[in-house]
Amino acid sequence: MYVDSELGSRMVDWRRQLHQIPETGFQEHRTADFVARALALMGLEVHRGLGGTGLVASLTVGDGAGIIGLRADMDALALAEAAEDRPHLSRHAGCMHGCGHDGHMAMLLGAAEILCRTRDFNGTVRFIFQPAEEHGRGAKAMMQDGLFERFPVDEIYGAHNIPGLPAGHIATRAGGIMASEDNFVIRITGRGGHAARPQMAIDPLVVAAEIILALQTIVARSVDPADSAVVSCTEIHSDGIRNALPGQVEVRGDTRSHSPAVQALLERRMREICEGIALAHGARCELSYTHEFVPTVNWPECTSAALRAAEAVAGAGQVDGQVAPMMISEDFGAFLQQVPGAFVFIGNGAPDTPGGTPLHNARYDFNDAILPVGARYFATLARQRLR
Numbered sequence: 001m002y003v004d005s006e007l008g009s010r011m012v013d014w015r016r017q018l019h020q021i022p023e024t025g026f027q028e029h030r031t032a033d034f035v036a037r038a039l040a041l042m043g044l045e046v047h048r049g050l051g052g053t054g055l056v057a058s059l060t061v062g063d064g065a066g067i068i069g070l071r072a073d074m075d076a077l078a079l080a081e082a083a084e085d086r087p088h089l090s091r092h093a094g095c096m097h098g099c100g101h102d103g104h105m106a107m108l109l110g111a112a113e114i115l116c117r118t119r120d121f122n123g124t125v126r127f128i129f130q131p132a133e134e135h136g137r138g139a140k141a142m143m144q145d146g147l148f149e150r151f152p153v154d155e156i157y158g159a160h161n162i163p164g165l166p167a168g169h170i171a172t173r174a175g176g177i178m179a180s181e182d183n184f185v186i187r188i189t190g191r192g193g194h195a196a197r198p199q200m201a202i203d204p205l206v207v208a209a210e211i212i213l214a215l216q217t218i219v220a221r222s223v224d225p226a227d228s229a230v231v232s233c234t235e236i237h238s239d240g241i242r243n244a245l246p247g248q249v250e251v252r253g254d255t256r257s258h259s260p261a262v263q264a265l266l267e268r269r270m271r272e273i274c275e276g277i278a279l280a281h282g283a284r285c286e287l288s289y290t291h292e293f294v295p296t297v298n299w300p301e302c303t304s305a306a307l308r309a310a311e312a313v314a315g316a317g318q319v320d321g322q323v324a325p326m327m328i329s330e331d332f333g334a335f336l337q338q339v340p341g342a343f344v345f346i347g348n349g350a351p352d353t354p355g356g357t358p359l360h361n362a363r364y365d366f367n368d369a370i371l372p373v374g375a376r377y378f379a380t381l382a383r384q385r386l387r
Contacts, residue, residue, distance in 0.1 A: 003372035007113055011371040014038060015106035016088035019366070022076030022095045022102070025132030026141075028053040031074050031105075035129050038109050042116045044127070047151070051141030053131040056151050059115055064123030066386045069153035069341070070378045071332065072108035073101045073133035082362035099359050100161040100348065103366030103374070105129065107159070110375030115382060123386035126151050130331070136181065136293040139334035148338060155302050156341035157381055158332045159374055161366060163356050165347030168373045170310035171323035172344040174303040178296035179228070179256040180263055181329035185288040186211060186274055190281070192240065192247030204249040205238060207283045211274055212236075212251060218269045229266060230256040230327050256327040258295050296333035302342035309381035310344060313373060328359075346374055 003011070014034075021030045032053045036046045044057040053074070081089060081096035090096040097103075112127050128147070132138030165171060188208055193201030212233045223229045233253040240246030255266045267289045278285035298306075303321070310319045323345065332343050348367045349355020355367030 003110065003114070003375055007110060008372055011106045011110045011375060012368045014109055015102050015366060015368060015371060018102040018105055019088045019097050020091045022090050022092050022097045024078050024095060025075040025135050025138060026052045028074045028131050032129070035074070035105060035109065039112060039127065042113055044112065044116070050145045050147055051131055051138055054138065054142045055129050056147070057112065057127045058124055058151065059112070059127070060124040061119045062122035064121075064386055066123035067126065067153045068123070068382050068385050069126045069128050069156035069339070070108055070111060070382065071128040071130055071156060071158045071335070072104040073130050073138070073331070074105060075101060075132050075134050075138070077134060077360060079360070079362060083365065086365065096362070097366070098361065098364045099134065100364070100366040101133070103161055103368075103371065104159065106371055107374030108378060110371060111378035111382070114375060114379040121383045121386040125382045125386070126153055128156070133331040136329065136331045136334075139331045143334070143338065153339055155305075155385065156335050156339050157302070157306060157378070158341070158343045159346050159377065160330065160343070161348040161370065162345040163348045163358050163364070164351055165345060166318075167347050167349045167353070167355050167367055167370050168314055169318045169320070169347035170314050170344050170373075170377065171320040171347070172298065172303055172306055172310070172342060173321065173323050173325065174298050174300040176258045176295050176297050176325050177323070177343060178325065178330045178333065179258050179327045180291070180295045181293035182255045182263060182266070183290050183292050184253055184255065184270065186251040187286045187288070188249045188251070188278060189284040190247055190249070193245050195243045195245055198245060201245045202282050203245050204283055205240070205246060207278055207281045207285070208236060208249045208251050210277050214273045214277060215270060218266060218273070222265060222269050223262060227262050228258055228325065228327060229262050231266065231270075256329065258325060263291070293329035293331060294333045294337060296330045296343055297336055298342040299336065299340040302340050305385055306342040306344050306381065309377055309384055312380050312384070313376045344377070346370055346377070
């Protein structure tokens with residue numbers, strides 16, 4: 001199975017057009033229109049409105065009972081693209097495809113066209129385009145709309161480009177491959193006052209500073225060194241001004257882990273630290289802690305199937321079946337709690353090469369050279385699972 005120059009050029013065109021119309025989670029209206037048109041031109045019936053802007057198209061060949069789901073994510077980031085020299089620059093100010101979902105959609109469209117042309121399998125393939133991956137809500141929304149009841153699958157597979165891995169290499173592992181993500185908001189209430197008379201106030205900025213530093217001891221001193229965890233404070237806001245101590249400070253961030261036990265430990269220790277430090281200063285503290293992403297845990301049999309397809313496409317020397325788990329999170333994990341499946345990384349480019357710019361960077365761009373690899377991987381996987 002190969003990608004001819006015509007389809008290769010079309011995938012690049014799809015990807016770059018999608019790059020120019022980025023939309024954030026549950027707002028992917030033009031994106032869904034674009035994908036639906038492309039699928040319809042292949043002769044596929046498209047079902048829209050799952051989870052808001054999500055869509056599904058199915059291709060059945062022969063009389064086989066097997067059903068394989070192939071998924072791509074659709075949403076972009078609320079991030080301004082810093083690449084004015086780029087001919088396919090985002091046309092939506094303050095929004096860009098900084099994670100490569102434009103490329104994921106183009107790869108899955110390419111796989112759909114390959115399978116529509118060859119029709120060399122026996123069963124059904126479902127092409128699933130999911131909204132709102134970035135904030136961990138799109139998979140649940142599609143399932144709440146009856147995704148697997150209306151469009152059942154035996155197995156589901158996904159992929160994500162990964163800068164830092166050489167272009168076209170494929171990596172995965174059985175079991176946990178990506179972490180959960182929990183978000184937190186720490187609200188500290190002190191007593192505001194004149195900056196020249198701090199003895200009359202309870203400074204919540206000082207409390208926040210102590211809490212931020214103390215939170216770093218959770219991973220270092222409370223989590224078993226054999227387990228992985230991250231606690232990151234990423235935002236701090238106050239109602240103070242230059243010459244007035246604030247009365248309120250809010251600290252935001254997230255945590256990452258690979259197991260429910262570590263998730264529970266992180267939340268418990270955060271509460272103890274926040275409440276204890278605030279009490280010591282005479283301030284009050286409220287912690288809001290929410291679970292956004294579940295861990296992504298690959299099913300062993302499906303991982304073996306993914307590796308077979310990857311080796312058929314990229315060659316055994318460019319496939320890693322024991323990649324180290326990553327602390328990034330992926331909404332695909334919610335699907336894997338419901339049906340068997342597996343997720344792989346496709347190298348976007350080694351550091352200091354085209355495609356090596358990190359994800360979520362204002363100058364990131366998907367490497368068009370790996371589009372055929374992704375399309376062939378998905379198509380090969382479907383053929384092998386539906387012989």
